Amino acid sequence: MNGRTEEALRAAVRDLADEARGAPDIAGRALRRGRSLRRRRRVVAAGAALAATAVLAGPFVWLRPDPPAGPARWAAPPATSTPPPSGPAAPPAASTPSPSGPVAAPPPAGDWARGPLALPGGWVLTGATSTGTPAELGYALDRSAGRYVTSRYEETWAAPRGGVAAVVDYERRGELGLLELRTGQVRWVKVGSFIMTPHWSPDGRRLALTLMDKDDGGFSLGVLTVDTADYRTFPVDGKRYLCTDQCFFTWSRDGAEVALQQTDPDASVSESQPHARRGVQFFSPDDGRPSRFVPVKGDPDGPWSWSPDGRSVIVKGPDGPLLAEVATGRTIGPAPAADAAWVAGDQLLYRDRRANEMLLVDLAGRVLARQALPPALEANPVLAVAPR
Amino acid sequence: MAEVVDGEFTAFVHERGDALLRVAYALAGSQHGAEDLLQNALAKAYARWPRIRGDAEPYVKRILYHDQVSRWRLRSHRAEVPVAVLPERAVQRDLGQDSDLRLLLRDALRRLPPRQRAVLILRYLEDMSVEETAAALGCRAGTVASQASRALAKLRELVPALDELTTFQEAP
Numbered sequence: 001m002n003g004r005t006e007e008a009l010r011a012a013v014r015d016l017a018d019e020a021r022g023a024p025d026i027a028g029r030a031l032r033r034g035r036s037l038r039r040r041r042r043v044v045a046a047g048a049a050l051a052a053t054a055v056l057a058g059p060f061v062w063l064r065p066d067p068p069a070g071p072a073r074w075a076a077p078p079a080t081s082t083p084p085p086s087g088p089a090a091p092p093a094a095s096t097p098s099p100s101g102p103v104a105a106p107p108p109a110g111d112w113a114r115g116p117l118a119l120p121g122g123w124v125l126t127g128a129t130s131t132g133t134p135a136e137l138g139y140a141l142d143r144s145a146g147r148y149v150t151s152r153y154e155e156t157w158a159a160p161r162g163g164v165a166a167v168v169d170y171e172r173r174g175e176l177g178l179l180e181l182r183t184g185q186v187r188w189v190k191v192g193s194f195i196m197t198p199h200w201s202p203d204g205r206r207l208a209l210t211l212m213d214k215d216d217g218g219f220s221l222g223v224l225t226v227d228t229a230d231y232r233t234f235p236v237d238g239k240r241y242l243c244t245d246q247c248f249f250t251w252s253r254d255g256a257e258v259a260l261q262q263t264d265p266d267a268s269v270s271e272s273q274p275h276a277r278r279g280v281q282f283f284s285p286d287d288g289r290p291s292r293f294v295p296v297k298g299d300p301d302g303p304w305s306w307s308p309d310g311r312s313v314i315v316k317g318p319d320g321p322l323l324a325e326v327a328t329g330r331t332i333g334p335a336p337a338a339d340a341a342w343v344a345g346d347q348l349l350y351r352d353r354r355a356n357e358m359l360l361v362d363l364a365g366r367v368l369a370r371q372a373l374p375p376a377l378e379a380n381p382v383l384a385v386a387p388r
Numbered sequence: 389m390a391e392v393v394d395g396e397f398t399a400f401v402h403e404r405g406d407a408l409l410r411v412a413y414a415l416a417g418s419q420h421g422a423e424d425l426l427q428n429a430l431a432k433a434y435a436r437w438p439r440i441r442g443d444a445e446p447y448v449k450r451i452l453y454h455d456q457v458s459r460w461r462l463r464s465h466r467a468e469v470p471v472a473v474l475p476e477r478a479v480q481r482d483l484g485q486d487s488d489l490r491l492l493l494r495d496a497l498r499r500l501p502p503r504q505r506a507v508l509i510l511r512y513l514e515d516m517s518v519e520e521t522a523a524a525l526g527c528r529a530g531t532v533a534s535q536a537s538r539a540l541a542k543l544r545e546l547v548p549a550l551d552e553l554t555t556f557q558e559a560p
Contacts, residue, residue: 016417017513023419026423030430
């Protein structure tokens with residue numbers, strides 16, 4: 001690079017930085033968030049201290065050696081859309097009354113990770129991942145032991161079922177780790193440079209990865225079979241199946257196909273807005289062949305985005321999360337969160353980040369049940385849930 | 389003790405907050421993203437304040453760089469996938485129009501993958517050497533060089549006038 005190029009680049013970088021406007025009360029906001037973080041770390045540290053005979057099972061992973069304590073004690077959430085009257089059914093004192101619906105069931109007391117966290121609607125928290133550095137604790141539910149395994153890898157992606165979690169170590173580029181929850185052993189598989197996040201099939205047997213060739217921007221689907229560590233990649237015809245902006249393969253609810261959102265090539269493109277979609281294209285995870293197209297104009301988040309009857313789906317639309325009819329693409333209405341899980345019938349489960357709670361709502365937005373999450377999960381940006 | 393920590397932390401943010409926000413903005417490319425990024429980094433710094441109080445600014449910056457690069461992989465954030473048709477090009481621009489070129493370059497910077505943009509921010513906003521940049525990002529110097537090279541190639545693709553600038557300069 002010559003001097004003039006460097007000079008122009010330096011000026012442009014500074015121009016970009018100069019666009020920043022002063023942020024009001026950034027110190028106060030950071031203080032409040034920092035206090036919350038510190039409280040959470042103390043809780044985690046206290047939990048770790050109790051595990052006096054922890055077994056080091058890998059460079060960053062430790063398993064909780066304590067015998068399973070059975071399911072964590074949760075107060076049953078009120079299954080009503082109206083505030084419960086005061087009386088014997090009221091939850092314990094730790095619960096928070098809500099002006100707009102049922103009272104939240106409190107988080108389990110003590111070391112919450114020693115038992116599965118039951119969620120409203122008959123679901124369970126299967127894990128939580130840390131992202132970024134310094135790595136925070138990630139969690140993956142070991143269903144056989146009935147407790148969560150903690151992980152210090154930068155990312156920990158818990159499977160809906162089975163005894164393996166996927167882990168990402170930022171120092172091992174192009175590799176994905178398969179963490180055996182029972183033993184703590186990690187098998188590293190060379191998968192190539194993948195973007196976004198690994199996605200588990202609903203049965204926990206396969207992982208879908210989105211690979212992008214940085215030179216030509218082309219996509220490939222990577223499918224890793226956990227039991228055999230068999231890894232296959234299938235290039236996608238990027239002209240025919242165009243995807244720009246956020247692109248990642250996710251699984252259908254039955255695990256028989258993978259989906260990739262499709263960009264509308266005729267729509268105007270602005271990098272300040274999500275790119276317009278024309279629909280979702282499905283592919284076979286067995287041979288990568290395109291299977292079907294649905295005119296849903298948004299990005300599904302995973303297998304639980306699709307309703308159990310396959311007629312509706314939750315997607316991230318251009319202006320926010322929405323519910324759409326699969327056959328026609330017609331928007332049914334807004335959705336509470338792009339990563340909400342379609343639990344059953346007309347019930348959706350999602351996380352209220354501000355309150356650190358899981359909410360079960362109906363399609364009209366009425367809150368059916370609320371459960372508070374442990375404070376330790378407050379900083380984990382992504383939670384994994386699955387049917388119990 | 390808590391009051392001392394709060395006081396030191398608040399004073400640090402008041403003194404260095406604007407400078408850190410500029411870095412965060414250059415990394416995130418938007419005001420909202422910058423505030424979010426910086427707030428998280430400062431919160432982590434606060435939680436570890438007794439251990440990092442003498443070295444807070446480099447610590448906060450390290451978190452800014454790492455979190456921004458890491459967020460790229462999160463599904464909740466926008467992945468930078470090339471569009472089929474590139475936006476406005478500057479093929480016919482007069483090289484004397486430096487302000488136009490800077491404007492185009494500034495917009496093109498936003499389109500770089502976060503890791504590449506982070507390398508350029510460290511090198512040209514923070515004036516770090518390749519080795520310092522590598523240390524800040526926790527990677528090898530060779531990785532910094534290759535990321536910078538790819539970033540430059542991408543910028544030339546997006547802003548051909550940058551290439552013309554190079555040719556102009558290198559002509560005998």
